[in-house]
Amino acid sequence: AMAAERALAMATCTAPVNIAVIKYWGKRDTDLILPINSSLSVTLHQDQLKTTTTAAASRDFTEDRLWLNGKEADVGHPRVQACLREVRRLARKRRGGGEDAAALSLSYKIHIASENNFPTAAGLASSAAGYACLVSALARLYGLEEELSEVARRGSGSACRSMFGGFVQWQRGERPDGSDSLALQVAPETHWPELRVLVLVVSGEKKPVGSTAGMQTSVETSPLLKHRAEVVVPERLAQMMQHIRDRDFEGFGQLAMRDSNQFHATCLDTFPPIFYLTDVSRRIIALAHRYNAHHGHTKVAYTFDAGPNAVIFALADAVAEFVEVVRRSFPPATNGDQFVRGLPVGSAALPPELEAAVLTEPVLGAVQYILHTKPGPGPQLVDDPSQHLLGPDGLP
Amino acid sequence: AMAAERALAMATCTAPVNIAVIKYWGKRDTDLILPINSSLSVTLHQDQLKTTTTAAASRDFTEDRLWLNGKEADVGHPRVQACLREVRRLARKRRGGGEDAAALSLSYKIHIASENNFPTAAGLASSAAGYACLVSALARLYGLEEELSEVARRGSGSACRSMFGGFVQWQRGERPDGSDSLALQVAPETHWPELRVLVLVVSGEKKPVGSTAGMQTSVETSPLLKHRAEVVVPERLAQMMQHIRDRDFEGFGQLAMRDSNQFHATCLDTFPPIFYLTDVSRRIIALAHRYNAHHGHTKVAYTFDAGPNAVIFALADAVAEFVEVVRRSFPPATNGDQFVRGLPVGSAALPPELEAAVLTEPVLGAVQYILHTKPGPGPQLVDDPSQHLLGPDGLP
Structure with a gap:
């Protein structure tokens, strides 16, 4: 032929x-x-x-x-x-x-x-x-x-x-x-044009347990993971699809945070336990909750995979302010000019009442940089x- | 009258x-x-x-x-x-x-x-x-x-x-x-005379969520806690009582660690999530697992309450060695002479193969002191x- x-x-x-x-x-x-x-x-x-x-x-x-x-x-x-x-x-x-x-x-x-x-x-x-x-x-x-x-x-x-x-x-x-x-x-990806993603790259310590080995140990040892898979996820999946169809950021963000937390909970329930979240991840989580509490609704939502980096969802109009909150909370140690990368981010001044309610003692260099992106298409030729x-x- | x-x-x-x-x-x-x-x-x-x-x-x-x-x-x-x-x-x-x-x-x-x-x-x-x-x-x-x-x-x-x-x-x-x-x-308390307890008091940061408020939020928001209470605990309770009756340290220690981890997992599954374990707690947990892995069985077991301090169970003959492992892993920053308190602890030299397998980069001052104690009686007049x-x- x-x-x-x-x-x-x-x-x-x-x-x-x-x-x-x-x-x-x-x-x-x-x-x-x-x-x-x-x-x-x-x-x-x-x-x-x-x-x-x-x-x-x-x-x-x-x-x-x-x-x-x-x-x-x-x-x-x-x-x-x-x-x-x-x-x-x-x-x-x-x-x-x-x-x-x-x-x-x-x-x-x-x-x-x-x-x-x-x-x-x-x-x-x-x-x-x-x-x-x-x-x-x-x-x-x-x-x-x-x-x-x-x-x-x-x-x-x-x-x-x-x-x-x-x-x-x-x-x-x-x-x-x-x-x-x-x-x-x-x-x-065109369905929700306002949705934005901020990847907060956290200074790593040593490599944690790899996902393949980690999830196998979880399947073998975590009673909570079994319950999550059988009972919790089927319910959540249906809810999440509805939130996405409705472009309901409140519902989407709340559920994304809960599900991220539950995944890390099953890692902790694994024996020996697996920790992907560090003290810095924990600070970012607390910061997001203080920020949302200050605004009285879900402006940002975090999710963490098998590592300490935070992925933050927000609508476009919240990005500049939250980036400034992150910059003030985790001031860059060195590469200050490359701290924000990816899609452009506008500048924002923080109202004093937000500063008082949301910011705490800054932790220098804990976040290496922020990558600003959004949903995108599948594989391309x-x-x-x-x-x-x-x-x-x-x-x- | x-x-x-x-x-x-x-x-x-x-x-x-x-x-x-x-x-x-x-x-x-x-x-x-x-x-x-x-x-x-x-x-x-x-x-x-x-x-x-x-x-x-x-x-x-x-x-x-x-x-x-x-x-x-x-x-x-x-x-x-x-x-x-x-x-x-x-x-x-x-x-x-x-x-x-x-x-x-x-x-x-x-x-x-x-x-x-x-x-x-x-x-x-x-x-x-x-x-x-x-x-x-x-x-x-x-x-x-x-x-x-x-x-x-x-x-x-x-x-x-x-x-x-x-x-x-x-x-x-x-x-x-x-x-x-x-x-x-x-x-x-006379049932298991060899059982010892080491409290590793960890340098505190700020006070976390109080238990009363924390557990109420957990009951309201954690699907995993409900499953734990209904399904996991009844089984574990029966097992734990048997391990105690049998003075089976392997079974007792393994289950104590698993249950501590699961409690903290349900805290993480709470919304907003609650973290009582810090990076230092996490290091102590990893140290205990490396130590047990080196010995090929459960020599020490940790449990953590609503705070970062570790409580370690061990049999009397393991105390001196493990205390030395803790001292080498978390060398006291100041009060070196009061680092070990409570019941007397003998001195122990660590075999080189244990050092190589168990010790990592020391973290100065992360453990304030170790309190050595044991099971005891109830209220006394x-x-x-x-x-x-x-x-x-x-x-x-």
């Missing part, structure tokens, strides 16, 4: 990170990565946080290879292999029917290069964007057009949610083979060939 | 603090102080931690008065009044039957003085000892001999457990009037009249 004769094919995609507002924690099948409960996330805009991945196949490649942020990495990683295998299986199935002009030999070795536009050390879970991007680039390479969240899930559970923009549900599914454990878009991360020789 | 003519009567008692190993958090009746779940505690020895209370009644007193640690306090406090009212009600009931030589007019005004032999600022819940001591002294004054944990409970829930020595269960009870919500001794906290004039 013509298709099988193409010597080198290449595709580049970008993909977003996402932040869960109803949290995923715990697998019922560790191999297929099937969760014990459904979850719901907001996809963040790729202008601020994205992964770019180029996948190339060539009859001249002698082995599969992988580069992450410019450094060669282990392409034999079981999760990378699972994604590769699943995409190839779907491609094979598709071609079973007949000729495909874009078809590429499935026996060719593959080169993959991937880069993040944000520091991986910042603790902003990059695996979701990474695997969503890998699967998107491979799908383009092999000419697949189907929904592939089930494949991305095999790389990293939450990666399936990064396969869509806006507001995304990862439904738990019932089938043992995981074929119904996939992501669904609840609403596109990069059309411009000059943007490929691999050269015509198939090397970075 | 002769009895009513006694001009001044006085009684002095001491009472212990207790530390729960199956935690109490949440009332089903805030007025009667009825808990949502049963709990189980260890009574600590009064040689190290005790409250002393003198109660006096006289026809010459013109008003009820109360002194706490030498300072006059509000005798009208509803909980003090509840204890006073209940003791008088029982005394009245008792006398209904006939003459009592020791009887004292129940219409006399009362003076009460109470002191702790430990700093109240240390966050070592003094209300349990305080109310147990108040009720014991009043009971002596009025010549009551019955079990009065139900009355002590009206002062502070956990005070009912301080009415007994050793290992004590506070049973939840079923009746709406609370008459079956009382303390029962599971085993006396002080026979020596020179120990009264009130003079013959009824004043401190």
Whole structure:
């Protein structure tokens, strides 16, 4: 076939990170990565946080290879292999029917290069964007057009949610083979134009327990996690979808905070206990509650993943004031000029009664910087060939 | 009657603090102080931690008065009044039957003085000892001999457990009037002679949410607390009683740690969330787990109440080594000579492989001091009249 004769094919995609507002924690099948409960996330805009991945196949490649942020990495990683295998299986199935002009030999070795536009050390879970991007680039390479969240899930559970923009549900599914454990878009990123996201990057101490090991210990030892998955989450998921449909920030924010707290509660109920929140996280939480109490309603809502960084939701008109509150509470130790990054933030003066009610003794340098972003779209094809991360020789 | 003519009567008692190993958090009746779940505690020895209370009644007193640690306090406090009212009600009931030589007019005004032999600022819940001591002294004054944990409970829930020595269960009870919500001794303090307790007093920051307000918010907002009370605790209580009966330190310690963690998890699941554990508490927890992992079994077990101080259980032969581990992990900033208080602690050299496996970067001054104590008896009558906290004039 013509298709099988193409010597080198290449595709580049970008993909977003996402932040869960109803949290995923715990697998019922560790191999297929099937969760014990459904979850719901907001996809963040790729202008601020994205992964770019180029996948190339060539009859001249002698082995599969992988580069992450410019450094060669282990392409034999079981999760990378699972994604590769699943995409190839779907491609094979598709071609079973007949000729495909874009078809590429499935026996060719593959080169993959991937880069993040944000520091991986910042603790902003990059695996979701990474695997969503890998699967998107491979799908383009092999000419697949189907929904592939089930494949991305095999790389990293939450990666399936990064396969869509806006507001995304990862439904738990019932089938043992995981074929119904996939992501669904609840609403596109255009649905709630006023919604903003502030990532407060906290100065890290040492790396905590990784999520994969952590959630497995939680499933095995936490009686509260079991109850959360079976009873609490199904109720909350329905409520959260309604809040999003209604663009009800009060309801959305309250529930996001409660669910973040409950996730960290189940980590503490794990044995030995897991702590992702630090004293600084705790100060940010208290600050958000004082700020909301001062205003008499929910102006900001926090959520924390498996790390100390806070992700804050707010409506656009609250951003400038809250950023100033954060700046006054955690004055930058050094890089004062780069303290606020991403989307522009206006300046705001704090009314004296707000200062008195909300601010406490400032803690220098506890927040490294604030990244201002908003909901954004799902994976994107990069059309411009000059943007490929691999050269015509198939090397970075 | 002769009895009513006694001009001044006085009684002095001491009472212990207790530390729960199956935690109490949440009332089903805030007025009667009825808990949502049963709990189980260890009574600590009064040689190290005790409250002393003198109660006096006289026809010459013109008003009820109360002194706490030498300072006059509000005798009208509803909980003090509840204890006073209940003791008088029982005394009245008792006398209904006939003459009592020791009887004292129940219409006399009362003076009460109470002191702790430990700093109240240390966050070592003094209300349990305080109310147990108040009720014991009043009971002596009025010549009551019955079990009065139900009355002590009206002062502070956990005070009912301080009415007994050793290992004590506070049973939840079923009746709406609370008459079956009382303390029962599971085993006396002589039952487990090797058991030791180390209180690690952590340098405090600001006072957290008080327990009364905190647990009410938890009952109202935490879905996990409800599940804990209904499903998890009944199972754990039975297990814990068995571990105590068997003097099984492995089982006792593991369950104590799990239950402490779960209590703090329900605090985090409260909205707004409550944090009693700080980064220092977290370091102590991690240290205990590293120490146990190094030894391959449970040598020490932690439990934390509504504050950052750690209470560590250990068998006598592990104390010296673990104290040295704590001293090396949290070297005293100033009062090095008073770093270890209470029962004597031998010296121990740490094997190099233990140092390598257990110790990390030391954190100076994070632990103020260590108090070494053990299980002890319940409230005691002080026979020596020179120990009264009130003079013959009824004043401190």
